[in-house]
Amino acid sequence: MELLEAIRTRRTTNGAFKPDRVSLEHQHLLVEAAGRAPSHFNSQPWRFILIDDPQIRGRVGEIGGATMTQLIDEGKFFSRYKKYFRFDAEEMERRRDGILIDQLPLPLRPFVKQIFSDTALTIMRSLGVPKLLGQDNRKLVENSPLMLAALLAKDEYIPGELSGMYCLLSLGMAIENVWLTCGSLGMGIQFVSTPMEIPSAWLELKTLLCVPEELELMAIYRLGYLPDEKKRPRIDWTSNQRKRLSQLVFRNTCATSEQDPTPSSEQEE
Numbered sequence: 028m029e030l031l032e033a034i035r036t037r038r039t040t041n042g043a044f045k046p047d048r049v050s051l052e053h054q055h056l057l058v059e060a061a062g063r064a065p066s067h068f069n070s071q072p073w074r075f076i077l078i079d080d081p082q083i084r085g086r087v088g089e090i091g092g093a094t095m096t097q098l099i100d101e102g103k104f105f106s107r108y109k110k111y112f113r114f115d116a117e118e119m120e121r122r123r124d125g126i127l128i129d130q131l132p133l134p135l136r137p138f139v140k141q142i143f144s145d146t147a148l149t150i151m152r153s154l155g156v157p158k159l160l161g162q163d164n165r166k167l168v169e170n171s172p173l174m175l176a177a178l179l180a181k182d183e184y185i186p187g188e189l190s191g192m193y194c195l196l197s198l199g200m201a202i203e204n205v206w207l208t209c210g211s212l213g214m215g216i217q218f219v220s221t222p223m224e225i226p227s228a229w230l231e232l233k234t235l236l237c238v239p240e241e242l243e244l245m246a247i248y249r250l251g252y253l254p255d256e257k258k259r260p261r262i263d264w265t266s267n268q269r270k271r272l273s274q275l276v277f278r279n280t281c282a283t284s285e286q287d288p289t290p291s292s293e294q295e296e
């Protein structure tokens with residue numbers, strides 16, 4: 028796959044993967060690509076755990092599902108993240124960021140614009156939505172044939188110091204390499220992030236994965252081969268919109284926004 032095409036087609040996978048085991052060759056390619064990322068002084072502060080043990084995956088799924096249920100039930104998910112959600116295509120087109128919720132469970136559709144209100148939360152609770160979403164998430168996670176945990180060495184990752192920031196930049200680049208490699212291998216990847224929001228759940232995952240004192244568990248992803256036919260999850264979104272150049276780039280100083288290209292300006296080059 029061409030690099031630019033790989034970058035342009037890279038996506039987060041919200042749905043299920045094929046049940047097939049990810050070959051060891053592909054698992055190793057993913058972490059080799061991660062390790063090829065740049066890092067400060069070539070410190071390579073990252074470590075990875077490749078998780079294919081069904082019992083461990085099952086427990087990660089349980090924790091993922093339970094934390095999803097808890098976050099939705101307590102209203103924390105929506106209150107924390109409502110600024111990122113868009114409900115109409117026009118707003119999405121204007122802002123070109125965030126997440127457009129374009130698939131909701133049937134009973135919730137009439138309340139789409141009020142989904143963040145207390146009334147909607149009460150309705151969702153009475154319909155058992157937090158539990159349903161947690162169950163969906165649990166299945167998605169535990170049925171993912173591979174998980175990848177990303178860790179940082181604590182002697183490099185010192186929050187508040189420059190090396191802490193360098194580590195985060197480096198790990199971000201390593202993960203992007205994994206993500207792009209997934210695309211070239213016909214695989215998908217998604218963050219399993221809800222356990223990070225509940226400290227006791229994150230601690231349980233650290234214990235489950237036997238993370239030693241000198242390493243910090245930074246993120247967990249679920250991965251697998253993409254199915255031929257994609258079934259959309261109960262709640263799904265589109266987030267492939269990106270800002271225009273004029274919305275994210277300046278020319279020379281922050282006083283001047285970059286001009287968006289027009290077909291004629293690009294021809295003049």
Ligand SMILES: Cc1cc2nc3c(=O)[nH]c(=O)nc-3n(C[C@H](O)[C@H](O)[C@H](O)COP(=O)(O)O)c2cc1C
Nearest residue numbers: 037038039040041125126217218219220221266267
């Ligand atoms: C730091 C970070 C945290 C993210 N957290 C989540 C998450 O919790 N759940 C999820 O499904 N995707 C998560 N994502 C993926 C983003 O939602 C996704 O990249 C964004 O919406 C753009 O969509 P795309 O990846 O399909 O282009 C995260 C991505 C990053 C870089």
